[in-house]
Amino acid sequence: MTAPASDLRPPPPQGGAASDPAEPVPRRPLAVPLVLRKLFRRRIVLGAAIVLALVVTLAVLAGLSGFDPNETAVSQRLSQPSSAHLLGTDELGRDLFARIAFGGRYSLTIALLTAVGSVLAGTLLGLVAGFFRRLDAPVMRVVDAMMSFPDILLAIALVGILGPSMLNVVLALVLVYTPRVARVVRASTLVVRELLFVEAARAVGVSTARILWRHVLPNLMSPILVQASFIFAYAILAEAALSFLGVGVPPEIPTWGTMVAGSQQYAHQALWIVLFPGLAIIVTALSLQLLGDGIRDLLDPRLRKSM
Amino acid sequence: MARFLLTRLGGVLVVMAIVAVLVFVLTRAAPGDPIAVLLGDQATAEDIARVQKVYGLDRPLPVQFGLWLRELAHGNLGESIFLQRPVTQALWERAEPTALLSLMAIAIAALIGVPCGIVSAVFRGKAIDQVFTGFAMLGASVPSFWFGLVLMQIFAVSLGWFPVSGYGEPGASLAARIHCLVLPATVLGVLNSALIIRFTRASMLDVLGEDYVRTARAKGLSENMVVLKHALRNALVPIVTVIGLTVALMIGGAVVTETVFGLPGVGNLVVSAVIRRDYPVIQGALLVVAVIYVVINFAIDLLYTVVDPRVRT
Numbered sequence: 001m002t003a004p005a006s007d008l009r010p011p012p013p014q015g016g017a018a019s020d021p022a023e024p025v026p027r028r029p030l031a032v033p034l035v036l037r038k039l040f041r042r043r044i045v046l047g048a049a050i051v052l053a054l055v056v057t058l059a060v061l062a063g064l065s066g067f068d069p070n071e072t073a074v075s076q077r078l079s080q081p082s083s084a085h086l087l088g089t090d091e092l093g094r095d096l097f098a099r100i101a102f103g104g105r106y107s108l109t110i111a112l113l114t115a116v117g118s119v120l121a122g123t124l125l126g127l128v129a130g131f132f133r134r135l136d137a138p139v140m141r142v143v144d145a146m147m148s149f150p151d152i153l154l155a156i157a158l159v160g161i162l163g164p165s166m167l168n169v170v171l172a173l174v175l176v177y178t179p180r181v182a183r184v185v186r187a188s189t190l191v192v193r194e195l196l197f198v199e200a201a202r203a204v205g206v207s208t209a210r211i212l213w214r215h216v217l218p219n220l221m222s223p224i225l226v227q228a229s230f231i232f233a234y235a236i237l238a239e240a241a242l243s244f245l246g247v248g249v250p251p252e253i254p255t256w257g258t259m260v261a262g263s264q265q266y267a268h269q270a271l272w273i274v275l276f277p278g279l280a281i282i283v284t285a286l287s288l289q290l291l292g293d294g295i296r297d298l299l300d301p302r303l304r305k306s307m
Numbered sequence: 308m309a310r311f312l313l314t315r316l317g318g319v320l321v322v323m324a325i326v327a328v329l330v331f332v333l334t335r336a337a338p339g340d341p342i343a344v345l346l347g348d349q350a351t352a353e354d355i356a357r358v359q360k361v362y363g364l365d366r367p368l369p370v371q372f373g374l375w376l377r378e379l380a381h382g383n384l385g386e387s388i389f390l391q392r393p394v395t396q397a398l399w400e401r402a403e404p405t406a407l408l409s410l411m412a413i414a415i416a417a418l419i420g421v422p423c424g425i426v427s428a429v430f431r432g433k434a435i436d437q438v439f440t441g442f443a444m445l446g447a448s449v450p451s452f453w454f455g456l457v458l459m460q461i462f463a464v465s466l467g468w469f470p471v472s473g474y475g476e477p478g479a480s481l482a483a484r485i486h487c488l489v490l491p492a493t494v495l496g497v498l499n500s501a502l503i504i505r506f507t508r509a510s511m512l513d514v515l516g517e518d519y520v521r522t523a524r525a526k527g528l529s530e531n532m533v534v535l536k537h538a539l540r541n542a543l544v545p546i547v548t549v550i551g552l553t554v555a556l557m558i559g560g561a562v563v564t565e566t567v568f569g570l571p572g573v574g575n576l577v578v579s580a581v582i583r584r585d586y587p588v589i590q591g592a593l594l595v596v597a598v599i600y601v602v603i604n605f606a607i608d609l610l611y612t613v614v615d616p617r618v619r620t
Contacts, residue, residue: 141321141322141325142329144322145322145323145326145329148601149596150556150596150600151559152562153574153577153592153596156581157577157581160582160584161334233447233448240452240453241452244452245563245566245578247582260450260452260453271457274453274456274457275457277453278449278456281448282448282450285448290444293444
């Protein structure tokens with residue numbers, strides 16, 4: 001899941017380095033393929049990336065196939081996993097494998113939007129708080145206050161207030177995870193702000209906006225990327241929990257959470273209807289966290305030593 | 308020292324004030340009129356207006372906030388619109404299952420997390436370390452409601468060792484109530500041990516690299532002595548911190564687990580309040596939980612300064 005990366009990467013420099021006398025020192029001139037090769041040198045990270053690619057492909061194919069995930073075949077209800085129904089069927093005879101693939105579209109989209117939204121908002125807040133001393137305390141006190149609500153409780157209250165819909169779930173989760181990103185970005189900004197190339201840029205009269213965009217932001221990419229992949233994973237879990245509680249996505253939309261919620265009373269007859277959507281959540285969340293760990297180790301060798 | 312404490316206390320009060328504003332704004336900015344829901348389809352506009360007046364919902368928002376704050380100062384969280392009783396009473400009635408569940412879960416989490424983290428750090432890079440760190444990552448990826456349903460199927464439905472759901476008959480003994488909480492506490496405890504394993508391991512690794520640990524080894528102390536006495540004691544502060552923070556996480560996680568196991572706790576109360584748009588209950592619960600979190604955090608900060616003088620500077 002390196003998609004958020006390309007959204008956040010600053011545009012290529014225009015007019016060459018000559019127009020910018022204070023080129024940031026720690027920029028790595030690594031080409032992307034080399035970065036990926038380094039990232040995937042650890043087999044477990046490569047495995048996680050392959051699993052994620054598979055999950056995404058399945059979800060996309062399910063969307064393109066024109067299959068109706070709500071089509072029922074009551075004569076085949078609760079049939080065990082077999083060659084006709086790879087993962088069995090649910091209480092209305094709907095093929096579980098197809099529904100999980102289809103549900104992935106919704107679960108992944110919600111989580112991706114949450115990750116992108118909270119990373120954008122959190123980065124902005126964190127940059128502002130870390131770079132402008134005067135705004136630091138006000139912004140961070142609000143962030144502290146937001147973070148004193150347990151994640152899931154705040155998300156439940158927000159969706160309850162906004163009303164259950166996909167967009168509102170995303171909105172609520174963005175509000176929940178933005179402070180987390182802001183805190184990490186602020187901490188890194190405080191460090192980068194004091195580095196010599198920022199001082200040099202300021203000394204030669206580079207504008208504040210340009211310093212933030214060209215000199216500070218690129219050096220925050222590694223913590224931001226790591227946060228993005230972790231929030232992606234958390235958002236998958238949170239969406240599932242909200243939908244399970246009935247305060248998330250409306251039950252007729254098949255996400256991994258609503259699937260478990262809708263079928264739980266049949267679990268004693270057919271454990272697989274609960275088992276498999278949950279496994280989809282676990283596999284996806286685990287892969288995302290492994291990937292996040294991989295990125296962190298790659299970009300921050302100091303952490304690798306202690307891990 | 309006194310100055311340090313005052314600054315910290317000031318920060319805590321500011322955060323609490325912002326929490327109060329946030330809670331108020333969140334619940335009042337909502338679309339949907341709870342009074343209309345309460346009175347049903349047959350209510351006329353006059354009926355709604357009359358009941359709104361009773362609850363003060365017809366006043367301007369800043370006035371409502373002022374009134375709410377004044378009541379808050381008297382320890383009054385308002386009246387539940389649906390339960391027809393004070394929010395504090397509703398919360399208090401539901402507090403026991405949640406508190407007991409959190410305590411049991413934290414004990415399970417600490418009993419798994421701390422030893423696994425220590426072993427992981429001592430045998431860093433070995434197979435056992437990979438098993439425990441793998442488990443820690445897995446624990447953070449498993450949805451609690453799913454884990455709860457699976458454990459319920461195995462240990463309650465199939466084996467019949469524990470009740471499937473509920474909190475025993477009214478007036479059940481403490482032992483019976485604890486029996487009902489074993490499965491939910493296991494769900495919360497096992498999943499939250501992941502964080503404690505990670506922190507314990509990282510904290511122990513930090514300390515194991517210190518000079519005094521090398522000195523302890525150099526003077527010929529046994530490895531057990533070095534690890535448990537010299538290293539663990541110094542690694543304990545961050546470990547206690549993360550255990551304290553897990554308590555706050557538990558309260559949030561309890562919302563989901565209580566619903567799975569049909570426990571009449573605070574989490575259950577909040578979920579039904581959200582479904583019924585019972586704003587005073589949502590407000591009260593959010594506020595109480597956030598204040599508990601802030602107070603735990605502050606207590607941990609104080610603990611830090613008492614245990615570790617380096618923090619004060």
